[in-house]
Amino acid sequence: xxxxxxxxxxxxxxxxxxxxxxxxxxxxxxxxxxxxxxxxxxxxxxxxxxxxxxxxxxxxxxxxxxxxxxxxxxxxxxxxxxxxxxxxxxxxxxxxxxxxxxxxxxxxxxxxxxxxxxxxxxxxxxxxxxxxxxxxxxxxxxxxxxxxxxxxxxxxxxxxxxxxxxxxxxxxxxxxxxxxxxxxxxxxxxxxxxxxxx
Amino acid sequence: xxxxxxxxxxxxxxxxxxxxxxxxxxxxxxxxxxxxxxxxxxxxxxxxxxxxxxxxxxxxxxxxxxxxxxxxxxxxxxxxxxxxxxxxxxxxxxxxxxxxxxxxxxxxxxxxxxxxxxxxxxxxxxxxxxxxxxxxxxxxxxxxxxxxxxxxxxxxxxxxxxxxxxxxxxxxxxxxxxxxxxxxxxxxxxxxxxxxxxxxxxxxxxxxxxxxxxxxxxxxxxxxxxxxxxxxxxxxxxxxxxxxxxxxxxxxxxxxxxxxxxxxxxxxxxxxxxxxxxxxxxxxxxxxxxxxxxxxxxxxxxxxxxxxxxxxxxxxxxxxxxxxxxxxxxxxxxxxxxxxxx
Numbered sequence: 001x002x003x004x005x006x007x008x009x010x011x012x013x014x015x016x017x018x019x020x021x022x023x024x025x026x027x028x029x030x031x032x033x034x035x036x037x038x039x040x041x042x043x044x045x046x047x048x049x050x051x052x053x054x055x056x057x058x059x060x061x062x063x064x065x066x067x068x069x070x071x072x073x074x075x076x077x078x079x080x081x082x083x084x085x086x087x088x089x090x091x092x093x094x095x096x097x098x099x100x101x102x103x104x105x106x107x108x109x110x111x112x113x114x115x116x117x118x119x120x121x122x123x124x125x126x127x128x129x130x131x132x133x134x135x136x137x138x139x140x141x142x143x144x145x146x147x148x149x150x151x152x153x154x155x156x157x158x159x160x161x162x163x164x165x166x167x168x169x170x171x172x173x174x175x176x177x178x179x180x181x182x183x184x185x186x187x188x189x190x191x192x193x194x195x196x197x198x
Numbered sequence: 199x200x201x202x203x204x205x206x207x208x209x210x211x212x213x214x215x216x217x218x219x220x221x222x223x224x225x226x227x228x229x230x231x232x233x234x235x236x237x238x239x240x241x242x243x244x245x246x247x248x249x250x251x252x253x254x255x256x257x258x259x260x261x262x263x264x265x266x267x268x269x270x271x272x273x274x275x276x277x278x279x280x281x282x283x284x285x286x287x288x289x290x291x292x293x294x295x296x297x298x299x300x301x302x303x304x305x306x307x308x309x310x311x312x313x314x315x316x317x318x319x320x321x322x323x324x325x326x327x328x329x330x331x332x333x334x335x336x337x338x339x340x341x342x343x344x345x346x347x348x349x350x351x352x353x354x355x356x357x358x359x360x361x362x363x364x365x366x367x368x369x370x371x372x373x374x375x376x377x378x379x380x381x382x383x384x385x386x387x388x389x390x391x392x393x394x395x396x397x398x399x400x401x402x403x404x405x406x407x408x409x410x411x412x413x414x415x416x417x418x419x420x421x422x423x424x425x426x427x428x429x430x431x432x433x434x435x436x437x438x439x440x441x442x443x444x445x446x447x448x449x450x451x452x453x454x455x456x457x458x459x460x461x462x463x464x465x466x467x468x469x470x471x472x473x474x475x476x477x478x479x480x481x482x483x484x485x486x487x488x489x490x491x492x493x494x495x496x497x498x499x500x501x502x503x504x505x506x507x508x509x510x511x512x513x514x515x516x517x518x519x520x521x522x523x524x525x526x527x528x529x530x531x532x533x534x535x536x537x538x539x540x
Contacts, residue, residue, distance in 0.1 A: 017261065034262055039270040041258040051258075053270055062279045068350040069367050070358055086367045088374055090350065091455055092282070095465050096275040100267055112378070113455070190271055 002164035003078040004121055004143075005192065006152070007172055008052045010183045012159035015040055015050035019151035019160050023054070026122070026150045027139025033103040035119040036151055049183055052151070052160045055080065055101035055119035056191035063093035063102060077143070078165075079121040084137045089113035098190045121162070122149040165192070266456060278465040282472075287351060290476040297480045301487045311493040313509050314419055321504040322518065322527050329394055333500055336387025336438070339380040344479050346373035351472070381449055388442040395435060398426040404516065405429035426517045430488075437481050445474050 015038050023029065023036045036054035057080045064072035064080060071086035072093075091113055093102040104113035124141030127134035134141060142150060152162035161168040169185070176182035256270040325333070349357070349370060358366045407422050408429040414420040422428075427435065448471040451458055459467070489496050495509035507527060510518040521527055 015261075020262070032264070034264060034267060037260050037262055037264075037267045039258040039260055039268060041256065041270065043259040051270060062275055066279050066282050068354055069370050070354050070363065071367070086363055088367060088371045090374060091452075091464075092468075095461060095468065096279045096282075098271050098273055098275050100269055100272065100461070187271060190273065 001076055003166070004057060004123075004163065005078070005165035005168060005188075006054065006056055006121075006149075007161040007168045007185050007188070009159045009161070009172060009175065010049040010051050010186060011175075011179070011181070012157040013038065013050040013052055014157055014159070016156065019052050019155055022150045022154050023119070026142075027120075029117070029139065030105060033105060033117050035101075035103065035117065051186045052155075053099055053101075053187065054151070055097075055121070056099055056187050057119075057121055058098075058191040059193070062096035062098065066092045066096040068092060073126070075123060077123075079123045079143070081120055081123060081125055081138075082116065082118070083126045084115040084117075085126075087115040089115055099187060122147070266461065269461070272461055274462055274465060278469070281469055282351075286469075286472050286476075287355075290348075290351060290472075293476060293480045294483075297483050301484065301492075305487075305492070308416065308418075310491065311415075311488075313494050313506060314421075314512055315508040317495065317506045318508040320507040320527065321498075322507050322510055322521055323503060324499045324505045324510070325503045327503070328390070330500055330503055332387055332390035332394055335383050336391060336442075339384040339387060340478075340482065342376050342380050343384060344475070344482070346370075346377040347472070347475055348479070349373050378453055381446060381453070384442070385446050388439050388446070391435070392439050395427070396439075399432045399435045401429070401432060405432065421512045421515070423515045424513065424517065425520075426514060428514070434481060434485050437478065441474055441478050441481075445471055445478065448474070 017038050020034065020036050020038060024034075027035065029035055036052060038050050038052045040048060040050045042048045057078055059078070061072065061074070061080045063082075064074070067082075068090060069086050069088055071084075072080060072082045074080055089104055089107075089112070091102075091104065093116060094100070094104070101118045102116045103118060104116055106112070107114035120138050120141075122140055122142035124130070124134045124144065125138035127137065129141050129144035140150075142148065147153070149162040152160040155161075161171060172182070172185055256272075258268055258270055260268045350373075353366060353370060357369070361369065402425075404423055404425060405428070408424055411417070411420060411422040413428060413430050414422055448467045451467040452464065452471060455464060489500065495506045496513075498505045498509075507518065510521075518527070
């Protein structure tokens with residue numbers, strides 16, 4: 001079975017933010033929540049690079065490890081999902097996440113956080129696939145429809161790749177060889193390095 | 199933990215150098231041969247090199263209002279994870295089991311510390327209503343705060359298998375609410391205690407003798423002189439007031455997430471909050487023991503507020519003399535006959 005991953009080719013990303021918009025629209029993500037964002041490093045200087053970043057669906061996911069209520073789970077395709085019925089909005093996953101992926105709606109008093117929201121790799125949540133309740137809580141389940149994440153599907157420069165990790169790694173490697181340079185698959189050594197060494 | 203602001207110029211310079219090297223250098227180099235799918239993914243060296251040299255976050259600019267999202271990668275989360283899932287869990291489990299074991303051994307060997315002279319019929323007012331209010335508002339809120347806090351550390355391991363995930367989430371959700379709101383009476387309690395008791399808790403020379411005699415805890419019939427509070431109680435007082443203040447301050451940083459600090463600060467606040475709380479819990483378990491089953495007559499001080507004069511003579515001799523000088527003891531009417539301890 002495929003092991004789903006994201007890969008952003010920083011040599012191609014033009015910071016158009018279409019991935020961000022597509023994601024918000026596809027999943028009807030509320031105001032203040034960004035499942036995906038584009039970060040520009042060295043803005044306005046030589047060597048400027050933009051990288052589209054969301055949950056990387058880590059191999060040994062830190063969010064999953066630190067969650068006090070154990071609300072995360074991993075699908076057979078390596079997608080890290082969570083149950084909003086179990087989440088208590090403690091914010092621990094944000095402290096642990098290397099990519100700043102978990103987002104919280106502000107509800108009630110103080111800085112009290114509602115149930116966490118993050119990129120689902122367009123794979124919904126624990127509810128039955130493609131049901132209204134699943135859509136309401138987690139957004140569209142494109143994987144169940146046989147489609148890949150919309151952010152990468154509609155990326156105009158094909159900077160953002162989503163799909164089977166081996167295939168997208170091959171595509172990227174081929175690009176690096178052809179053009180002769182590449183600043184690396186951002187986040188890969190953090191997200192997919194096998195900590196156990198297995 | 200990281201300090202993004204302090205590191206920013208170094209970071210920008212490094213990113214620039216690295217990217218320039220990649221960009222410029224690669225033209226002269228022979229391209230990397232396309233191998234089969236490596237386990238580590240394509241061309242990861244730059245990212246690893248970046249982390250080694252930066253030892254921190256990869257930070258940039260975003261066009262959305264949430265400036266926290268401008269941090270592309272923050273590896274410190276892994277250290278915080280190690281603390282939360284490793285160090286904190288091991289150290290708190292060991293210290294909690296340790297203190298309970300130590301108290302059980304103490305109880306088995308020393309037994310309940312009796313009033314050597316037996317209870318008298320005379321009682322003396324030790325704590326008035328305000329003092330007891332300050333104590334109990336702190337005590338009750340602390341108990342709930344401690345239990346709901348420990349729930350976040352051990353609940354997943356101990357309670358989910360017992361309750362199931364849904365019931366545990368309900369419990370932890372209400373626990374979080376209780377933890378947030380009870381912080382206010384807790385702070386009120388420690389502030390009151392500080393105001394009322396600070397003058398009795400300044401260390402002085404009677405404490406030296408008390409500490410040398412280990413408070414008479416390990417020797418029957420030995421009662422070093424003490425004023426209103428002995429050295430042990432002073433230690434508890436300062437632990438609760440100073441420790442409680444820091445726990446409360448770090449707690450409010452967590453309660454108002456990212457108002458005052460960045461993700462590194464939040465991680466540090468959680469670390470300080472959790473580590474110090476465990477220390478307080480361990481100290482308070484000892485305090486609860488000696489104030490209840492550990493010592494005859496001790497609970498009355500915070501119960502009715504009136505203690506047996508013989509108890510006071512043995513444990514707070516200098517304070518009792520002072521009270522007698524003021525003529526407060528004679529006014530106290532004897533309350534009911536109590537059978538001798540034996």
